[in-house]
Amino acid sequence: MNTARTIASAGEGHPLVIIGAGLAGWSTVREFRKLDATTPVLLITADSGDFYAKPSLSNAFAQKRALAQLITTPAATMAANHKVTLHAQTQVVSIDPVAQTIATSGGSFEYRQLVLATGAQAVRVPLSGNAAEQVLSVNSLDDFAIFHASLTDPCIGPDRSGPDSTVSRAKQVLIMGAGLIGCEFANDLTASGLQVSVVDPAARPMATLLPQEASEELGAALAKLGVGWHFGTTVKAVNRSPCVGSDTSQAALQVELSNGETMLADVVLSAIGLRADTALAQAAGLACERGILVDPLLQTSAPNIFALGDGAQYASAGGRTLPYVMPIMSAAKALAHTLSGSRTEVAFPVMPVTIKTPILPIVVAAPVPGAVGAWQRVEPGVWQFRDEDDRPLGFVLAGRQTARRAEQAKLLAD
DSSP states (O other): OOOOOOOOOOGGGSOEEEEOOSHHHHHHHHHHHHHOSSSOEEEEOSSOOOEEOGGGGGGSTTTTOOHHHHEEEOHHHHHHHTTEEEEOSOOEEEEETTTTEEEETTEEEEOSEEEEOOOEEEOOOOOBSTTGGGOBOOOSHHHHHHHHHHHHSOOEEEOTTOTTOEEEOOOEEEEEOOSHHHHHHHHHHHHTTOEEEEEESSSSTTTTTSOHHHHHHHHHHHHHHTOEEEESOOEEEEEEOTTOSSOTTSOSEEEEETTSOEEEESEEEEOSOEEEOOHHHHHTTOOBSSSEEEOTTOBOSSTTEEEOGGGEEEGGGTSBOOOSHHHHHHHHHHHHHHHTTOOOOOOOOOOOEEEOOTTSOEEEEOOOTTOOOEEEEEETTEEEEEOTTOOEEEEEEEGGGGGGHHHHHHHHHO
């Protein structure tokens, strides 16, 4: 299935080529095949191509889901079901927009249309220390496999109370970042019995996304669960703990914070955000800012090249990147029509985001960045962002109030 070949024919014989096998890539395939069953489709991905729900990575541990349980559909099955030629474990080296070709580690290919579904990369801040390279991020199945292994390795060592006794202890995890992903991991790992600390330069969790009261309620709920908060500081250095030798009852890493505090951890997880992967597009001369710039048809600055997903910056969304599931689904449906010959602009509906913190479930429909207004608590568990004319531009629901997402979304759509 992943044997590389060069498509040398011209004109209509050239395939639709999609780079990236995440939700954006496979959703585009699925929607396109509903409209066009015959055009050859070539999907190229640097990973296995297996289909899975990326949001599930941040709450899989408490559900005792390992790598195999996260894969919804194997790559070979996806390719067969949708009549796709799949090139897995294949790196795209360059794109030539003029010749309409791409060069990969498995050969060169021509395309009639090209879709960039290259996603986003985890933001990594520079750290000092002799164990800085041991800081993990979870942004893919491969990342999750490494993270899962680091948490499930036995942690048993000699007890200082006696040379012949042993003691086991909960592993200590330090999370860099109290944003959406950091809070989801904090809830999941603490509920799994791990000792979790979260470090963030802000004064409260999800400070840029939630109104202060909702943020404080979430912080209190997670603290009650066992999460230790360290606000107003950042991680400065990660070193191997000098206490660790044969004594595996001691944490493996010593973490120095910018406020001078030192903490111990077995695992350090960086969850400070994602950045659109624009490297390939920029090298090809495509217009990029925070993401790959696309017009309402999802076309880039080059003819016959389109983009969607975490790597795109949408004109139809006010020039925003939209790193969530619902925007991808809307974009994939519109793009499939355009690719099949019916030019269709993407129209994004109100798209609330569910935050997976079971200790305090939250649904957020954030206002457009730069919107003028203020958050108001309208009743317990319900906040609305209202402008100077008292029109709702966003909402937050917490706890049992999350069941009212459709009602609140309708207020924004009206």
